[in-house]
Amino acid sequence: MENLIDISNHWDFPSKSQMSFVDLFCGAGGLSKGLELAGLQGVCGLDFFKEAIATYRRNFSHPCVYGDITKQETKKEFYDTVARELDGKELDLVAGGFPCQGFSISGNRIVTDPRNVLYKQLIEIVGTLKPKFIVCENVKGLRSMLGGRVEQKILSDFKSIGYDVSIAVLNAADFEVPQKRERVIFIGNRLGLTNYHPSPILKETEYKTMGEAIADLVSHPVDPAFNHVPNKHPQEMVERMKKLKEWEGLYKTPSGGYREAYVRWAWNEPARTIKENHGGSAIHPKLPRAITAREMARLQSFPDDFIFEGGKSSQLVQIGNAVPPLLGKAVGLAVRATAKEI
Numbered sequence: 001m002e003n004l005i006d007i008s009n010h011w012d013f014p015s016k017s018q019m020s021f022v023d024l025f026c027g028a029g030g031l032s033k034g035l036e037l038a039g040l041q042g043v044c045g046l047d048f049f050k051e052a053i054a055t056y057r058r059n060f061s062h063p064c065v066y067g068d069i070t071k072q073e074t075k076k077e078f079y080d081t082v083a084r085e086l087d088g089k090e091l092d093l094v095a096g097g098f099p100c101q102g103f104s105i106s107g108n109r110i111v112t113d114p115r116n117v118l119y120k121q122l123i124e125i126v127g128t129l130k131p132k133f134i135v136c137e138n139v140k141g142l143r144s145m146l147g148g149r150v151e152q153k154i155l156s157d158f159k160s161i162g163y164d165v166s167i168a169v170l171n172a173a174d175f176e177v178p179q180k181r182e183r184v185i186f187i188g189n190r191l192g193l194t195n196y197h198p199s200p201i202l203k204e205t206e207y208k209t210m211g212e213a214i215a216d217l218v219s220h221p222v223d224p225a226f227n228h229v230p231n232k233h234p235q236e237m238v239e240r241m242k243k244l245k246e247w248e249g250l251y252k253t254p255s256g257g258y259r260e261a262y263v264r265w266a267w268n269e270p271a272r273t274i275k276e277n278h279g280g281s282a283i284h285p286k287l288p289r290a291i292t293a294r295e296m297a298r299l300q301s302f303p304d305d306f307i308f309e310g311g312k313s314s315q316l317v318q319i320g321n322a323v324p325p326l327l328g329k330a331v332g333l334a335v336r337a338t339a340k341e342i
Contacts, residue, residue, distance in 0.1 A: 007199070021040050046065045065081055170183060180272060196337045300325070
């Protein structure tokens with residue numbers, strides 16, 4: 001059973017925390033940014049996506065290790081960096097998401113195949129660093145994988161290394177993100193404390209809309225330094241886009257609906273889930289073009305001073321893969337509440 005806690009009194013002006021965190025599979029740093037917004041102190045990130053690492057290093061003052069987490073030399077560099085940054089202090093939190101498609105059944109036993117080696121690395125690193133708390137983020141569908149047995153295996157794996165873990169599905173829109181994005185969040189600790197998840201900041205009638213998030217960018221000039229570069233679509237495609245109503249798309253399915261790619265989203269509603277598909281899912285509600293990387297970043301709740309490195313396609317992948325920072329902020333405040341720090 002999930003335990004929710006009200007974080008609203010700490011939302012606008014969180015106090016600075018002494019709690020430290022590392023971010024595995026950090027990508028561009030959406031979760032790290034959220035934890036920082038909650039007042040926590042970053043120690044180190046780790047990922048193997050080169051452009052995302054460049055973004056992370058640009059936007060954070062703490063280090064980030066670039067490399068394959070399955071390689072011993074990468075883990076050694078990571079452990080050495082963490083030890084140097086902590087300088088004898090205890091690590092408070094290991095955070096990170098992990099792919100889950102590698103779980104399967106052998107007889108009545110849940111096994112992890114080579115595709116899920118990253119999950120095994122997460123368990124190993126937590127067991128090695130022994131932080132007080134863990135936070136893991138994943139897709140909502142993980143909860144029903146193999147009839148719920150994948151979720152139970154994850155809980156038992158963490159239990160075996162000393163962590164009691166609680167699970168809740170959180171909607172980013174509940175925390176001022178202008179996007180309906182549900183994710184399963186694991187919060188655990190090895191201190192015998194009750195794990196808390198954040199209760200919503202907003203009611204559904206108060207959700208932030210796409211229009212509220214990107215209205216000022218309608219007339220914003222093309223600006224590569226701001227990650228605001230519209231696609232140049234063929235004229236025939238532009239004309240087709242102009243005729244679309246909200247939630248209509250350029251490509252129909254055999255059943256008569258619309259494929260996810262190139263759908264005109266709604267101005268006065270939260271965005272649908274931003275995905276890692278090079279921006280093809282969302283047509284601007286007011287303009288005949290796909291949304292830009294900066295518009296996508298706004299829908300993910302990244303602040304405007306968070307700049308993404310790499311080419312435009314890479315930027316869109318980084319943003320689509322990220323944890324919305326404001327969702328990460330809510331989780332960070334809940335961890336601080338679990339730690340009895342707020």
